[in-house]
Amino acid sequence: MLRVFSVAYWAFIGITCVVFFAGALLVWLVTLPFDRRRVVLHLYSSAWASFYVYVNPLWRLEVTGRDRLPWHGSAVLVANHASLIDILVLFALFRPFKWVSKQEIFKVPLIGWNMRLNDYVPVVRGSGASVRKMMEHCDRLLAAGSPVLMFPEGRRTSDGSLLPFKNGAFELAVRHQVPVYPIAVHGTRAALPRDGMILREHVTARVEVLPPLNPSDYPDTESLRDAARQAIANALTHG
Template identity: 80%
Template structure:
């Protein structure tokens, strides 16, 4: 039964994404002259992504601590990564951040086109040149007042445990003196396996925005990184 439902669900996404993309194009065209940060387009994209979470009868999502996130001003948002649907549920934060995402997603028809319209940041894992370009673009976005959303583990966990964090997000926060918001994503690993697209079971996912970390409270990016990882790890252990 889950296999049949999964096929129907993914087919529904494939069929409706082009319709949503037409709406994204219209939002982009209308707001282009005055919305340089593409906030309106991102919020439209957030509604598009969250729609697929809320219409799925197997999934329930609750967001805690959303009011901690700023509407204005640069920040670095970091979240754990257990499932493909983490991206969908994090859009449900409805805050104007820019995604940093692997290059392969930008090549997906419709989804990737929308990511480019939004000005999200691609990166190729393992490519030093790509990482440098990503960091340069992130520097520009933070300087312009745009928050960033990053998965500091770099890839999805294979066993549910929290992987070591990479330095990039925390180097950026230190360099620009902007707060880091740790975000714990609960329950998504049970919804969809790391390999395959068959939905596994009914889940109650939860996004928990944790208290921000101020770079000036830490001696270096390493200490900031470990504090963020400890904050997320503690929240996950208490769920």
């Protein structure tokens, strides 16, 4: 039964993406002259992604600590990554951040096209040149006042354990002296593990925004990185 439901659900997403992308293109065209940071388009995209969470009868989503995130001003958001569903539930934060995502997603019809319209940031894993280009793109976004959201593990965990964090997000925070917001994502791996597209039984996912970390409170990038990872690890353990 879950296999049949999963096929129907992914087909529903594929069909409705056509309609949602048409709306995104219209929003982009209308707001382009006055919305340089594409905030309106991102909020539209957040509603688009969240729609697929809330219409799924197998999923419930809770978001806590959302009020900690700024509406205005630069910041670096970092979250753990256990499932493809993480992307959908993090959109439910409804804050004007820019995603950093692997370049393959930008090649997906409709969804990838919308990511380019939003000025999200592509990166090729393992490519030093791409990482440098990604960091430069993030520098421009932060300088313009846009928060960026990254998965510092670099990839989805295969067994649910929290992987080591890479330095990139924290180098950005130190360079721009902007706060780091650790975000713990609970329960998504139970809904859809890394391998496979078959949805599982009823799951309650939770996005927990933790208190911000100020780079000036830490002696170096590595200390800031480790503090963010520890905050997320503690939340996942006790949440």
